[in-house]
Amino acid sequence: MKLIFEQSHPGHRSHFLPASDVPAAALPEDLARASALDLPELTESELARHYEALAQQVHGVNKGFYPLGSCTMKYNPRIDEDAAALPGFTGVHPLQSETTSRGCREVLRQAEERLTAVTGMDRMTFQPAAGAHGEYMGLLLIKAYHERRGDKNRTKVLVPDSAHGTNPASAAMCGYQVVSIPSDANGLVDLEKLREAAGPDTAALMLTNPNTVGLFDPNILEITRIVHQAGGLCYYDGANLNAIMGWARPGDMGFDVVHLNLHKTFATPHGGGGPGSGPVGCKAFLAGFLPGSALATGGEAPCQVRAFHGNFLVVVKALAYLDTLGGEGIREAAAQAVLNANYLMHLLRDGGYPMAFDHTCMHEFVITLEKLKHEKDVSALDVAKALLDHGMHPPTMYFPLIVHEALMVEPTETESKESLEAAAESYLEVLAEANENPADMHSRPLHTYVRRLDEVTAARSPIVKYEAPSA
Ligand SMILES: *Cc1c(COP(=O)(O)O)cnc(C)c1O
Secondary structure, eight states, X not given: OXXXXXXXXXXXXXXXXXXXXXXXXXXXXXXXXXXXXXXXXXXXXXXXXXXXXXXXXXXXTTTSOOOBXXXXXXXXXXXXXXXXXXXXXXXXXXXXXXXXXXXXHXXXXXXXXXXXXXXXXXXXXXXXXXXXXXXXXXXXXXXXXHHHTTOTTOOEEXXXXXXXXXXXXXXXXXXXXXXXXXXXXXXXXXXXXXXXXXXXXXXXXXXXXXXXXXXXOTTHHHHHHHHHHTTOEEEEEESOOTXXXXXXXXXXHTOSEEEEXXXXXXXXXXXXXXXXXOOEEEOGGXXXXXXXXXXXBTTBOOOOOSSTTSSHHHHHHHHHHHHHHHHHHHHHHHHHHHHHXXXXXXXXXXXXXXXXXXXXXXXXXXXXXXXXXHHHOOOHHHHHHHHHTTTSOOOEESOSTXXXXXXXXXXXXXXXHHHHHHHHHHHHHHHHHHHHOGGGGGGOOSSSSSOSOOHXXXXXXXXOSOOOOOO
């Protein structure tokens, strides 16, 4: 496919700007360009075809199955986009007066009310723009709390080894030392190891439950008790709330701070690099450290990670989603997400895919292809690439790190029984192929726009700048 610059023809136009209603004024000479700006010149139909061709090369939820684990790539209802496109929301300015922005403030208030009810928290800020940003902000709250109490020796954050990579990264960004807590044989937090690690230097524990192998830790109350008893606080990574929303609340599990990914669970598409939102909720005793709160830190500014209220339109979508589903609908969505994951897990397990942990799963499950790798030299990567030929997005690969040759599958609640069965059939075809013709698997995919990419070169010497051919 040609780049838009390569399709350019001098004189082709696709813009029809209205006549200016103010007199023309020349720029000062020293600010004006010396030569014309080099922009592509295309007709409207050429332009439309160019973007349509690009769109057709992209795989998305609207095109096919997209079970990327730990990402919740579910279908996002159009009605939520419609709500966010209302001119009263898109045209608002953050410095507008209170009296002319009441509707927007009401959206923030209602979204806070709903989401604190879902998480069991007391207050919430919508400032953070992503999950990792929320983790960072949550840890700032925890840090401010310890500092305020003069508790200066809490330098460590405990993070289970199954955690999402952003957890230790955020803790390190906040200046904490990360202590990894091993998982036990069942993929859950090893309580003995946690007891050994928790102490007077513990600032916090960061945990996601259900964890990244799709398991709900039944010891959660004991886990948060151990950390609190040591004087630390408990941070809940709520990026993937799909499995528990409406059923269980981090606040009731003993957590003090939580972030959510509105761009996973609450109706904003995720993965295309668009605006996200990682709101942070906390219990009342931490609320004074939130942005916009009365200064509780003795003269210091409250924790602040972004201007104003973050990506506001993402909050509008979340509120539209919550209100169209309602309390019962939210519960049903979570139940369906868990049912779908278990149904697909059973279809794949019965068809010969080994599971990393043999449990009932929550919203996702993890396959381990260690044996296939060992016996047939077919890796998780080979299987993932072969799935591309079946018109679907592969699952998350090589994560969590505690599982070898991992494939992590999260089908979400928006897939029908039939689409899960069709997906399972593709997975089983790929497995049969891997067993029969293992050597062929290294050349998969065969039918995509680009074949197997040289990922090492792409990572080590990426070409990120287009060099126009010299005229
Ligand atoms: C996606 C995810 C994050 C990070 O969210 P971003 O918005 O990508 O920064 C953190 N934790 C878990 C468990 C996640 O799945």
